[in-house]
Amino acid sequence: MQKIAEANPTGASVSFTGIPQGYNSLRVVLAGRGSAAAASTTVTLSFNGDTTAAHYAYQYAYGTAAIAGAAEDISDPGILAGGVTAASGVAGDQGVIIVDIPNYAGTTYSKAAIVQNIRRETALTGGMFTIMLGGFWISGGTAAINRVDLVLASGNFVAGTTATLYGLP
Amino acid sequence: MTKLFDLTLTAARSDIIVSRISQSYLHLYVTAMSRDTGTGDGTLSHCWTQFNGDTGSNYSIQEFRGVLGATVDAVELLAQGFGIPVCAQSISTSVANGAGSGWMLIPNYSRQDYKKAVVSQFAVQFGTDDMGIVLCGGYWNNTAAIHTIRFESQGGAFAAGSRICIYGVP
Numbered sequence: 001m002q003k004i005a006e007a008n009p010t011g012a013s014v015s016f017t018g019i020p021q022g023y024n025s026l027r028v029v030l031a032g033r034g035s036a037a038a039a040s041t042t043v044t045l046s047f048n049g050d051t052t053a054a055h056y057a058y059q060y061a062y063g064t065a066a067i068a069g070a071a072e073d074i075s076d077p078g079i080l081a082g083g084v085t086a087a088s089g090v091a092g093d094q095g096v097i098i099v100d101i102p103n104y105a106g107t108t109y110s111k112a113a114i115v116q117n118i119r120r121e122t123a124l125t126g127g128m129f130t131i132m133l134g135g136f137w138i139s140g141g142t143a144a145i146n147r148v149d150l151v152l153a154s155g156n157f158v159a160g161t162t163a164t165l166y167g168l169p
Numbered sequence: 170m171t172k173l174f175d176l177t178l179t180a181a182r183s184d185i186i187v188s189r190i191s192q193s194y195l196h197l198y199v200t201a202m203s204r205d206t207g208t209g210d211g212t213l214s215h216c217w218t219q220f221n222g223d224t225g226s227n228y229s230i231q232e233f234r235g236v237l238g239a240t241v242d243a244v245e246l247l248a249q250g251f252g253i254p255v256c257a258q259s260i261s262t263s264v265a266n267g268a269g270s271g272w273m274l275i276p277n278y279s280r281q282d283y284k285k286a287v288v289s290q291f292a293v294q295f296g297t298d299d300m301g302i303v304l305c306g307g308y309w310n311n312t313a314a315i316h317t318i319r320f321e322s323q324g325g326a327f328a329a330g331s332r333i334c335i336y337g338v339p
Contacts, residue, residue, distance in 0.1 A: 001170045003339045006195070029196060029338075031276035033283065063233025063243025063304075092312060094283035096276055118231070118288055118306025128231035128245060130306040160282030164195060166338075 001027065004165045013151040014163040021105040021144060023167030028099040028148060032161020034086040036154040039121035040129075041086045043097060043152055044078035045113060047137050047145045051077045055139035060115075065126040079135025081150060082117025084161075090127070094161075095119035097150070104145040111137045111145055170198060174335040181206050181326040185333055188317040192279040194337030197315070199273040201255045201291075202332050207325025209260040213293055213301065214324035216269065217252035220285065220315045226250045227310045236301040252321065253307030256291035258331075260324055268331070269293035271303075274338075278315040285309040 002023075007014050009032075019026070034041040046056070054075040061070040073080065084095030098116045103109070115133040150163065171194070174187050190197070205214035219228070230253055232244045256271030271291025278285065287307040294300050320333055 001338065003195075029274070029276055031283075031286065061233065061241075063231055065231075065245050066243055068233060068241045068243045090284075092284045093308065094277075094286050096274070096286045096288050096306075098274065098288060116288055116290065116304060118286060120229070120286075120306075120308055123229070123247070125245060125247065128229060128306060128308070130231045130233045130243075130304050132233070132304050160280070162195065162277055162280075 001166045001168050004167050007163045009157040009161055009163055010159055012156050013149055016148045016165045019146050019148065023169055025168040026101040026104045027166040027168060028163065030097040030150060030163040031094050032084055033094050033158040034084050034152050034155045035158055036086040037088065038086045039089045040083045040095065040119050041153050041155055042083040043081045043150050045081040045099060045135060046078040046149045047111060047140060048143060048147045050140060052139065053077045055137065056135060057138050058133055058135035060131055060133040062129055062131040064129050079113055080133060081115050082131045082133065083119050085119050085121065086155060089121050090123050093120050101145060107142045107144055110140055110142060170336045170338050172334060173337050177332040178327055178329050180329050183322060183326045185320040186317065187335060190316050190318065191337060192314060194339060195277065196338035197275040197278045198336040198338050199255050200334045202268050202270045203256060203258050204268045204328040204331060205258045205260045205322050205324040206328050207261060209324030212295055214258045214260050214322060215254040216256045216258055217321045217323060218255050219252040219319045219321065220309050221313060221317050223311065224250050228252050228307060230305055230307040232303050232305045234301060234303045237299050253287050253289065254305055255289050257293040257301060257303060258322065259294055263295050264297050267294040275315060281312045281314055284312055285315065
């Protein structure tokens with residue numbers, strides 16, 4: 001696994017552009033926190049700058065306390081990549097998002113992302129969330145991915161947040 | 170990724186302590202494949218990790234699991250001193266030669282901005298037709314840089330052949 005780029009975002013999004021096409025898969029690791037006035041805020045993933053409505057679909061499953069659940073969205077302008085702890089979440093906490101994009105440079109199939117996310121909103125029961133997501137760029141055709149964006153639903157990333165893009169040979 | 174530690178046990182051992190972990194990387198990636206010589210909780214045994222010698226009630230975890238066929242559930246353990254699991258292990262009554270396998274990512278382990286948040290995912294075989302798959306999120310309520318990881322077998326001891334690796338991620 002080789003590091004392609006590292007960012008320390010303090011705005012509402014982080015973008016990896018001009019991604020080299022010489023790897024088999026991509027992995028993004030985002031660890032940090034948002035400034036939104038909420039316990040957590042969601043993060044949306046998109047490819048090649050495409051944020052057109054209904055171009056993405058995703059399925060996720062999660063656990064919180066003793067509850068296990070699942071849901072889908074089949075028409076969205078991006079892939080839900082979970083969320084990060086925000087301003088009223090547990091002090092000092094961060095959320096973690098891991099995104100894997102297999103065969104991102106291929107031109108035979110449409111692209112999919114596999115996401116794992118953890119975050120903690122409170123230290124009380126039901127305050128932690130562990131989530132796995134599968135997302136699909138359903139209108140992207142077979143285009144190779146040359147850009148990845150992660151965008152907060154509200155607020156900005158807080159200093160100390162890191163986002164790193166890796167290539168897997 | 171650079172391998173920092175690789176140990177395959179030649180005899181049973183109750184814990185493994187890795188200290189003086191290099192602070193030169195951005196993340197740590199841990200892999201484990203292990204079996205417990207004891208009986209654990211009667212079904213499985215966790216391979217717990219604790220950081221920097223902290224055995225206090227400073228760890229919280231949330232697991233999301235598929236186990237024993239069609240069962241999907243979730244479990245949380247708040248403010249406990251066991252730690253955060255890198256994998257669940259087969260136990261003495263599990264299928265012969267069975268083991269648990271897992272990985273753990275510790276982002277920004279050497280930074281001190283935030284409390285440490287850890288992601289792990291693992292699979293374990295209990296019996297010939299009983300398996301489990303788990304995604305786990307764990308929190309250590311401390312912002313300190315991680316320099317030591319202790320691996321502890323919940324049920325008794327790590328069986329010979331158990332293997333732990335640690336990698337530094339740039």
